[in-house]
């Protein structure tokens with residue numbers, strides 16, 4: 001009996017396909033997937049454990065993804081647990097204790113538990129994110145409270161429990177927080193969020209370090225400085241440092257350094273212990289994309305910190321880079337329709353599980369989960385099932401020409417800001433989340449049911 005596994009190993013740009021059988025092993029070298037849109041999916045966009053067996057079946061974390069789609073249904077968010085763990089471990093290795101996972105990227109109790117086990121702190125910006133972390137036993141002292149309009153009850157709870165720190169965003173909040181700490185007679189650690197006011201190249205909805213942003217105290221006038229002075233004077237606010245977050249999906253390392261330089265005079269003036277650079281590093285989403293690695297980003301920032309402020313600590317709050325590559329989404333094709341010179345492939349999800357294409361024009365790849373090594377020689381538009389033309393996952397994508405109704409297709413790099421931004425548009429129940437590791441799949445968030453959709457209705461009859 002022949003047992004064979006083909007594993008794709010990426011080795012400095014080359015793709016090596018190893019075919020092993022019980023009796024022999026051969027190694028086929030192929031060239032690196034080209035940037036041609038019809039090339040097979042680049043496995044560097046998939047979790048590192050992804051491999052393909054000789055029957056053409058894709059495995060992630062040792063789990064056959066077609067079997068997972070069958071067992072748990074689609075649309076399905078499938079995460080490689082080991083990849084998540086590796087990202088969190090790397091963040092702690094690069095920045096040290098206190099580095100916070102930006103939970104807005106993807107937060108369920110299961111991922112919170114894993115991040116906590118790997119030593120992360122957590123950036124939370126609502127009572128919901130706060131509660132999710134506390135629920136799985138994360139101590140308040142590892143929570144960083146964020147937001148440009150933190151609610152009084154959120155501030156109060158944080159002050160009562162003693163977070164790692166609260167990042168103060170504006171003068172109204174500063175006043176509110178001063179009053180709450182005085183009333184409760186409790187001291188709380190504070191970072192002041194400075195807005196460096198620089199050009200940030202990303203989608204304008206997710207740029208935050210520019211002058212037109214709602215976030216933070218301007219560093220280009222006296223506001224940030226005044227805020228720090230005010231914190232220092234408040235009897236129960238303990239000034240620990242300066243924070244900034246310039247935006248998300250930023251690809252140029254020098255933009256981060258420029259932002260740090262812009263806020264550095266505050267640091268020179270007040271000599272705090274901590275400088276937090278936020279998150280914001282981009283990712284590879286498409287075959288052929290180039291992007292600095294997390295380590296390169298971290299080393300550029302911490303290196304700058306060591307040179308410029310020896311003795312202080314530089315920390316970060318990565319979100320996307322922790323979870324994006326670990327997650328893939330599986331869909332079932334329901335319609336393949338040719339019209340007007342275009343092929344529309346409709347899947348059983350769409351803007352309700354991934355609103356990023358419609359919000360930011362974000363690009364993705366798609367491939368057939370049953371033919372992951374195949375050339376994708378058919379130009380298609382990947383659309384969802386929602387009642388508007390904007391419900392498009394890929395304006396122009398490529399799939400093997402044989403794609404047909406019932407096939408399972410996969411969009412990789414969907415681990416960040418997909419599930420966390422999912423909605424019930426058209427009263428579609430939200431998708432399930434499955435974690436895979438060591439050949440086992442475990443459901444961590446079950447699929448929503450129709451009953452769930454009406455669970456909050458008071459007048460349901």
Ligand code: LLP
Nearest residue numbers: 102245248249278279280317318319320417
């Ligand atoms: N720190 C703060 C204060 C943030 O607001 C964010 C993200 C992060 C850290 C993490 O940034 P990351 O490493 O994930 O880029 N929904 C958008 C992204 C919004 C980012 C919001 N803040 C998207 O899907 O691209």
